[in-house]
Each structure stands twice: as structure tokens, then as C-alpha cells.
Amino acid sequence: MSAYIEKLKCVKCGSEYHTEQVNYYCEPCGFNEGILDVCYDYDEVLKVLNPLKLKDNKDNSMWRYLPMLPIEKPELIPQLKVGWTPLYQAPRLSAELGIDKCWIKDEGRNPTASFKDRASAVGVVKALEKNAARITCASTGNAASSLAGFSAAVGMPATIFVPERAPEAKVAQLLVYGAQVFSVKGTYDEAWELCMQASAEFGWYNRNCAINPYLIEGKKTVSLEIVEQFMDIGTLPDWVVVSVGDGCTIGGVWKGLWEMHRLGFIDRLPKILGVQAEGCKPFWQAWQNDGKLAACEANTIADSIAVGHPRNFSKGYRSVTESGGAFITVTDQEILNSINQLARKAGVFGEPAGVAGVAGVKQAVKQGIIHPSESVAIIITGNGLKDIKSAIQAAGKPISISPDVEEVRKALENNLGGNMI
Known part of the structure; x- marks a missing residue:
């Protein structure tokens, strides 16, 4: 195992495991609740991962944080x-949102144009370390395309399950x-359930986050970067904002921030704002109901967060309560x-789930x-080219004209009130 991992710990019952003892989750608690935390020896990590070491590190990728990643064979x-x-x-954008300052982290x-690449990069390495013949996942889209790309990069076959509504x-x-x-067809x-069954049945490595x-651990690197980038800017923001589906992304965002605080890179922690679609809001409902999760239907244009039964509820919910x-x-x-607002006020083109944080x-x-x-x-979390249908719905259609400058003039008069400058 990675030289700096101390143990895997169940978030439900607190049982501790060595990495070779378990593949995915705490089996007595089951995969719905027996989610494991990867715990590191932070005192040892600090000897090789600190502000001075990172300043001299020329690897401008997520792998600059290798001591805090679960990789055995770099x-x-x-x-x-x-x-x-x-x-x-x-x-x-900050002026339009009515806040003092706003930064955009463009994943x-x-x-493959999404945040999920951070997780898939780790996933394919772990599959290779296990000598797996094939890797699999279920996804609304981004995790799937991400896994497909990284599987292709290392030459490992991938089988992916998507709902038929995937863009x-x-x-x-x-x-x-x-x-x-x-x-x-569902x-x-x-x-997700079908993927879990197939993975067990055929012995495929399971990338389901x-x-x-x-x-x-791959996802948390976005926060490690944010902390480093703000060390150059100055003051850490009061809030870090992210859209929420199954809870893995927001859980990773919080873990990365917590670790940078534990290592002494920052002296305070920002608060986390988790944003859900009105048509799919199990975390928000639990937030209103003393933390009690109730699965719901998923009815939203933001396919990447259309998760009615969040599978990593514990870590996702904890990120907001602890922060x-x-x-x-x-x-x-x-x-x-918000697709238009982000693009026109900050020059960044995001897909629906990606821009949900702006609306939030x-x-x-x-x-x-x-x-x-x-x-x-x-x-x-994702580029707008991932969902062109929604982008067109947000932005509208072009003005159709013949190749005649007079038609340009008429169009300008109709659309701009005669103002051609």
C-alpha cells in the first residue's frame, strides 16, 4: 500500500482495516452504509508534502500530491x-451575484472536460495494481466518459452503464x-444497481466512487489545488461551492480542505455550500429533516446531479455539517x-450541473x-460542450439572414433598436 496510508476506517461502525483486507467497503455494514475513509499518517506526510516542497515541485498536475494519494505503483x-x-x-460575476469576491475553478x-477525471485517474491505476482484466462504473455521463478516456489511455477494457437519458x-x-x-432503460x-451486480458477477474492478x-482521494485534489492557488492570491474564500449528486464530489472537496488544514497549509476552513436541483434534492431534504435520508425521484435538466438515492450520503452530508x-x-x-451568466460574466462555459453552483x-x-x-x-465541474442541447435551450438560436448587408442592417434595427455600434 501507499507508504503514508495508516488504515481504512468505516464511517458507520468505526471498524479499521489494512488496505489488503478489504477491496471496497466494510462488509458487515454493507455498501450502502459501510463507506470507508482512507486515513494517512499526516506527520509523516508533512515531511515530504509542505509549502516549501510544493513550491519547488514542477509537476503541475494532481500527482504533485502523490504522498496523499493511495498509489502503490506510480x-x-x-x-x-x-x-x-x-x-x-x-x-x-461577483457583482451580479451580490457578493464581495468570486472565483471560478474551471474543471x-x-x-475529458470534467472534474471526474481526477477520480478516474486514480481508479485506473488501482485497477492496474489489482491486475484487473476490466473496469466498470455506472454514471449519468461524466464519470462514464472520464473512465472511458482513462481506460483507453492505459489500454484497459471498460464496461459502462448509463441511464438512457444520458446526454x-x-x-x-x-x-x-x-x-x-x-x-x-431506467x-x-x-x-448503478445493475453495475454493482455485473461487477460482482464477472469480477470487474468497480470504479463506482x-x-x-x-x-x-482523486476528487479531493481539487481542494488541495484551491488551497495552493489561494496561497499565491492571499485570503482563502469564505465559501467553497459545489453541486451535489451522490455525495462523492462534495465529500472529496471537504476532505481536501480538511487535510490542508491538518497539514498546516491554512489556519481556517471555509464553509461548504452544497447545491442541488429542485427536482432532485435528497441532501437538502435531509438537511431539513435532522439528517434523515429519504430517496426521491430525479427530475432535473442537470443530469450529472440527477441522483435520487445518493450512495455516499455519509461523506456528502458530513462535509456541510462539519464545515x-x-x-x-x-x-x-x-x-x-446560470449557463449564460457564467459564460457572459466570466467567459467560462459550463454544463447544467457545472453551473448549478452559480445559481446556488x-x-x-x-x-x-x-x-x-x-x-x-x-x-x-463540467464543460458546456457536454450538453449542447441544454446550452442551446439557455442561449437561444442565431439570427437567420441571407448573404445581404441590408438584411444585416434590418436585423440590427430589429434586435438592437437601430444601434449598430
């Missing part, structure tokens, strides 16, 4: 560059990368509006959760 790391995505300050700049652009990515794709939750503790943050919901129309900040300010004097960093 030579198996794929060649695709993951991480160290840009962090932009967006003053015009659409990863190899065409994401399914196209899967097929281009050569993955075996099953489009399941919901994401049904695709909710039950595989190593995948969140003193909040969950909030936004409508599909607010999400669509606006709503949180209205509700008094975020004060106008506070600052936020919003993680944009």
Missing part, C-alpha cells in the same frame, strides 16, 4: 495531464474511446440562466445564507 499513472486547472477571479479543462455528447465520448456501453439508480474509497455550511436548491430555469450562490445570498460581504470559490 509508474502506472496514465500520461494524460489531470488537474492544476485554472482559478479565475470573476469581478463582474472543464481536464482531459448524447457524453455517450458519444464513451463510444469514441472504445468503451462497451450499456444504455439502461434511472441512474437502476443503472460511492463504494470505492480510493476515488474520493458549518449549508445545502440549497435551485430550479432548472435558474440553472439554465445567488439563491444563498437571497436567503441570507451567504452575506454580501463574503467571498466564494465556485467549482465548475
